[in-house]
Amino acid sequence: xxxxxxxxxxxxxxxxxxxxxxxxxxxxxxxxxxxxxxxxxxxxxxxxxxxxxxxxxxxxxxxxxxxxxxxxxxxxxxxxxxxxxxxxxxxxxxxxxxxxxxxxxxxxxxxxxxxxxxxxxxxxxxxxxxxxxxxxxxxxxxxxxxxxxxxxxxxxxxxxxxxxxxxxxxxxxxxxxxxxxxxxxxxxxxxxxxxxxxxxxxxxxxxxxxxxxxxxxxxxxxxxxxxxxxxxxxxxxxxxxxxxxxxxxxxxxxxxxxxxxxxxxxxxxxxxxxxxxxxxxxxxxxxxxxxxxxxxxxxxxxxxxxxxxxxxxxxxxxxxxxxxxxxxxxxxxxxxxxxxxxxxxxxxxxxxxxxxxxxxxxxxxxxxxxxxxxxxxxxxxxxxxxxxxxxxxxxxxxxxxxxxxxxxxxxxxxxxxxxxxxxxxxxxxxxxxxxxxxxxxxxxxxxxxxxxxxxxxxxxxxxxxxxxxxxxxxxxxxxxxxxxxxxxxxxxxxxxxxxxxxxxxxxxxxxxxxxxxxxxxxxxxxxxxxxxxxxx
Numbered sequence: 001x002x003x004x005x006x007x008x009x010x011x012x013x014x015x016x017x018x019x020x021x022x023x024x025x026x027x028x029x030x031x032x033x034x035x036x037x038x039x040x041x042x043x044x045x046x047x048x049x050x051x052x053x054x055x056x057x058x059x060x061x062x063x064x065x066x067x068x069x070x071x072x073x074x075x076x077x078x079x080x081x082x083x084x085x086x087x088x089x090x091x092x093x094x095x096x097x098x099x100x101x102x103x104x105x106x107x108x109x110x111x112x113x114x115x116x117x118x119x120x121x122x123x124x125x126x127x128x129x130x131x132x133x134x135x136x137x138x139x140x141x142x143x144x145x146x147x148x149x150x151x152x153x154x155x156x157x158x159x160x161x162x163x164x165x166x167x168x169x170x171x172x173x174x175x176x177x178x179x180x181x182x183x184x185x186x187x188x189x190x191x192x193x194x195x196x197x198x199x200x201x202x203x204x205x206x207x208x209x210x211x212x213x214x215x216x217x218x219x220x221x222x223x224x225x226x227x228x229x230x231x232x233x234x235x236x237x238x239x240x241x242x243x244x245x246x247x248x249x250x251x252x253x254x255x256x257x258x259x260x261x262x263x264x265x266x267x268x269x270x271x272x273x274x275x276x277x278x279x280x281x282x283x284x285x286x287x288x289x290x291x292x293x294x295x296x297x298x299x300x301x302x303x304x305x306x307x308x309x310x311x312x313x314x315x316x317x318x319x320x321x322x323x324x325x326x327x328x329x330x331x332x333x334x335x336x337x338x339x340x341x342x343x344x345x346x347x348x349x350x351x352x353x354x355x356x357x358x359x360x361x362x363x364x365x366x367x368x369x370x371x372x373x374x375x376x377x378x379x380x381x382x383x384x385x386x387x388x389x390x391x392x393x394x395x396x397x398x399x400x401x402x403x404x405x406x407x408x409x410x411x412x413x414x415x416x417x418x419x420x421x422x423x424x425x426x427x428x429x430x431x432x433x434x435x436x437x438x439x440x441x442x443x444x445x446x447x448x449x450x451x452x453x454x455x456x457x458x459x460x461x462x463x464x465x466x467x468x469x470x471x472x473x474x475x476x477x478x479x480x481x482x483x484x485x486x487x488x489x490x491x492x493x494x495x496x497x498x499x500x501x502x503x504x505x506x507x508x509x510x511x512x513x514x515x516x517x518x519x520x521x522x523x524x525x526x527x528x529x530x531x532x533x534x535x536x
Contacts, residue, residue, distance in 0.1 A: 027070040027286070027310040033383040033457075034320055035281025035493030036064070038103035039272050040115075040210065041262050048262065049133055050272075051078070051115050055100035055492060057340040057378065058082070061117055063133055064319075068311045069262070069270065069286060073319030074337040078104075078115045078128040078138055081344050087121050089344040090374050096121045096343065097371075097410070098491035103208060105152040105162075114178060116162075118146045125150070125162075127178050143180035151211040151220075152178070155241055161186070163220065167205035169194050171242060190243040191236060195224045197247040198234060203227040206234055210260035211241075217294065220245065221271075223258040231257035233273065235296060251298040256285045261296060268309075271298050279409070279462035279484035280383045280455075281493020286310070321379050321386075323516040326352055326359045335377075342376040342408060342497065350375050355511055358393070362509040363401065363502035369436060370406060370414060370429070373501035378408055379515075381494045383457035387520050388496045391472065391513035391532040392417065394424055395447040400504030402427075405451040406497040407464055410434070410490045413482035415451045415466035416499070417444060426468045428479025439479035446470065448532040453496065454520050455484070464494075467521055472532075475521045 038053040050064040050072065061078035082088060087096040101117040108114075113133040118125045124142040150164035160174045160182075173185025181187075194206035204225035211220050220236045229252075236247035251257065251271070259273040269289035277283045287304050290297045299305070317323075322338045334352055349362045359377070367373045379388075390405050397403060397419040404416020404427075412431045417424050418441070425441040426449060450469040456462075464482040467475040484494055500510040513532045 025312045027308040027312055029285045029304065029306055029308065030275065030277065030283040031070055031286050031308075031313070032072060032284045032316065032320065033277075033280065034283060034316055034380045035495075036284050036320075037274050037282035038208070039259050039274060039284055040104050040106040041260070041272050042106050042108050043262060043264075044108050046265050049106060049113075051104040051106045053102055053104065054340060055098060055102065056088070056096045056343055057100070058088075058344045059340060060101055061104055061115060061128070062337075063115070065134065069264070069272075070308075070310050070312070071314050071319065075134045076136060077337070078117075079126075079140065082119060082126070083122050083124070084344075085122070089346075090342070090372060093372075095371070098489050101126065103149050105150060105210070107152050107154060109154045114152060116150065116152050116178070118148060118150065120146065122146075129178075141179050147172070149207045149209055151209045153211045153213075153241070156213075159186075161241065163190070163209050163211050165189075165209070166207040167195060168192050169206065169209060169220070169222070186242065188242070190238075190241075191220070191245050191247070194222055194234065194236065194247065197236075198224045198226055198232055198249055201227045201229075204231075208258040212260055214261075215294075218245075219261070219296065221250070221258075221260045230255040231276070233257045233259075233271070233298060237295070248295070250296065251287065251302070251304070253299060253302060253304045256287065256304045261289060269296070271296070276486070277383070278457065278460045279486050279494050280381060280457045281486065283383075316382050317517060321382055321517060323514070325357070325514045326512065327357050328352055338379050340378055342378055343374065345375050350377075354509075358511040358513055359498065359515075360509050360511050361403070361498070361500040363398075363500060363506040365506050366503060367501040368503070370402070370412060370499060370501070371410070373499055376406070376408065376497045376499040378495040378497045381407065381455050381457075381496060383455075385454070385456050385458065385520065387452060387454040387518045388515060389450060389452040389472075389518045390498060390515050391448065391450050393448050393511040393513065393532060394419070396509045396511075397424065398502065398505050398508035401500070401502050401508050401510070403500040403510035404498075405453050405466075406499050407453055407455065407482065407484065408495045408497040409484065409492065410487040411483075411485050412436075413453070413464055413466065413479075413484075414499070415453065415468060415478055417449060426478060428466050430479060430482050432483045432485070442468070442476075442478065450475075450532075452518065452521065455494065465521075477521075 059077035063076040064072040086094040104117040147164040150162040169191040206222040208223040233251040235250040236245040238245040271287040406414035424444040450472040452467040462484040
């Protein structure tokens with residue numbers, strides 16, 4: 001090869017390698033491979049904030065923060081407890097699985113942050129306000145009726161509205177302070193049969209409204225689901241907020257839908273949407289947007305790209321999920337923001353101070369099963385694979401008590417310890433069929449045990465396995481494979497959960513030494529270095 005051609009070839013190869021390296025540093029969809037559904041997003045200066053749905057969990061209505069649209073961290077919750085009542089607190093045989101608070105709306109107006117939501121459980125619309133979205137405090141007000149999938153909107157003339165509903169979309173005027181419906185204010189359907197632009201064969205009618213204003217025009221985004229098809233993005237536009245609106249299909253690819261638009265400080269536009277992704281939940285996507293003849297055009301040739309011209313993700317740890325040694329310094333939060341309780345907790349029955357360095361869960365009543373138990377402490381699972389482990393001191397369990405590590409959903413699975421007849425048994429329970437079945441039990445001759453759960457979401461495998469260890473180094477599989485499934489009754493991706501409940505006599509307690517996001521058993525685990533590891 002001639003020297004010139006050799007140099008040219010080398011230069012081209014270097015350029016290709018450089019391009020590959022550059023591409024390796026780009027963001028990829030899904031942006032967050034975890035359950036963060038019903039996104040609402042704003043940008044204030046160079047900072048993005050996002051709110052999402054967490055339904056029956058407490059605290060709820062999480063606020064996430066990002067500087068680049070890709071790397072997010074939880075910085076706050078709008079509420080610690082949505083409301084009182086048996087359903088929200090897992091009392092008297094009632095629950096609010098899959099309900100609680102749903103799709104929120106997030107706004108910044110005249111120095112105040114507004115995040116609003118609604119709850120089927122209570123029939124109310126909730127309004128949370130603060131001057132400091134990252135630290136609070138939050139003020140809350142609520143009113144009836146419950147405005148389904150609403151979008152809060154502050155118009156340029158000072159009037160305040162919510163646009164909401166399904167199929168027929170209604171615009172209703174609020175008081176200036178967003179405290180309730182304005183007497184005599186505007187209240188009318190502004191788009192009849194909003195689904196019509198997607199065709200006649202519609203299953204889920206247009207809902208999930210998000211309204212914004214760009215260059216003097218109003219743009220309304222909705223989701224619709226044609227029968228036999230996929231989730232689809234609709235957009236309507238109008239010159240006046242009250243209409244008339246004209247609409248079109250904005251995106252129909254991979255089922256990525258429901259959200260709105262966000263503009264970067266550099267003037268680029270993206271649609272923030274989500275996708276049903278099996279048992280891991282509903283995962284966020286970003287889709288590039290161009291403007292043509294006054295319409296937003298989503299995607300690249302109508303498709304959702306795998307790669308984006310945005311910085312690469314640094315991962316979900318510790319912004320969205322994190323290990324916890326349960327050791328706290330003075331002034332630190334009792335529980336980091338990655339944690340949420342399954343329903344409202346009973347704060348008299350958990351502690352990080354009764355035994356410093358341990359999470360202590362105490363039973364205050366008798367429950368029949370895992371899904372009825374209060375004070376299950378949860379974090380998200382995540383894809384493509386995730387695993388978590390804990391160490392448990394069970395010396396104070398009473399007969400009939402069950403404690404351990406679960407994967408929470410209606411069709412749950414768990415590995416734990418059951419005290420029965422004077423013996424502690426390591427048990428694996430599989431509720432993948434919809435009904436819990438104890439698959440295997442092994443007698444335990446010591447007062448401590450290590451437990452692990454592993455999830456595989458690759459290619460929608462949606463499977464999980466459970467393990468136990470006597471020393472935290474050598475692991476034994478227990479039970480069988482859990483086939484995880486995303487169910488509508490819970491309407492949430494699987495979550496890791498630390499749990500403890502009594503089936504006979506309340507008053508015992510279980511001490512959890514740590515919770516760690518870990519490597520799969522197939523990989524060589526690091527020595528736990530936990531307080532319990534040398535007491536087995």
